[in-house]
């Protein structure tokens with residue numbers, strides 16, 4: 001099923017104020033792969049996701065989802081395949097109840113009401129919040145909001161999930177639940193994050209962006225364990241790697 005692949009070639013983007021946010025970014029994502037995009041603030045992570053979903057239009061380069069090149073003509077077809085979970089759930093939730101938010105996109109697709117109900121309830125079940133169905137989204141906790149935002153996207157049955165900093169603003173328990181949830185999805189995924197432990201658990205491969213360019217693209221474990229590389233990229237090493245190193249030092253010290 002090659003249609004769940006992503007190809008990005010020579011992608012460049014400049015904001016109207018002249019900020020060069022991305023330059024010469026190229027990579028391929030295989031079917032079912034989970035990829036992390038990491039980098040310091042302003043490295044271009046969110047811009048990349050906005051380009052992939054066609055919310056922004058590239059200044060240079062090409063994007064293809066499966067065999068379809070992203071153009072104005074193919075934008076609608078491509079958007080049906082991509083599900084974007086924005087960094088701020090308040091950008092995704094705007095109806096009076098969680099159910100209405102999840103149903104919104106489905107109704108826009110012109111689905112019959114029983115199908116809308118079925119798919120919305122299935123999505124709420126998949127993210128573990130059927131009990132929040134009738135609650136107003138603005139009254140939910142950060143973790144509940146994130147789950148609701150993911151449900152609005154899952155209900156649309158996308159092939160590819162794009163998640164922008166999904167664990168930001170979550171407490172440890174909500175974060176742990178989120179990691180379990182995302183690990184259970186077989187979708188092709190691109191996840192931007194500052195949370196290196198989440199990246200390590202969720203994404204076998206990582207792309208490091210630095211000032212709008214690809215600094216490195218490789219196996220997550222190897223990149224995150226490279227302290228010099230992490231410092232160069234302006235990233236913190238993962239707590240799990242720090243603990244492992246500390247444990248090794250302790251063991252060596254005892255010998």
Ligand SMILES: Nc1ncnc2c1ncn2[C@@H]1O[C@H](COP(=O)(O)OP(=O)(O)O)[C@@H](O)[C@H]1O
Nearest residue numbers: 015017019021040041042043044045046047048
């Ligand atoms: N709306 C905007 N107008 C002008 N510059 C922007 C805008 N949004 C982001 N930028 C700039 O583009 C660059 C990349 O930003 P962004 O993609 O948000 O980075 P990240 O998500 O990695 O923090 C940064 O230099 C940022 O300041």
Ligand SMILES: [Mg+2]
Nearest residue numbers: 045046047164
């Ligand atoms: Mg961002």
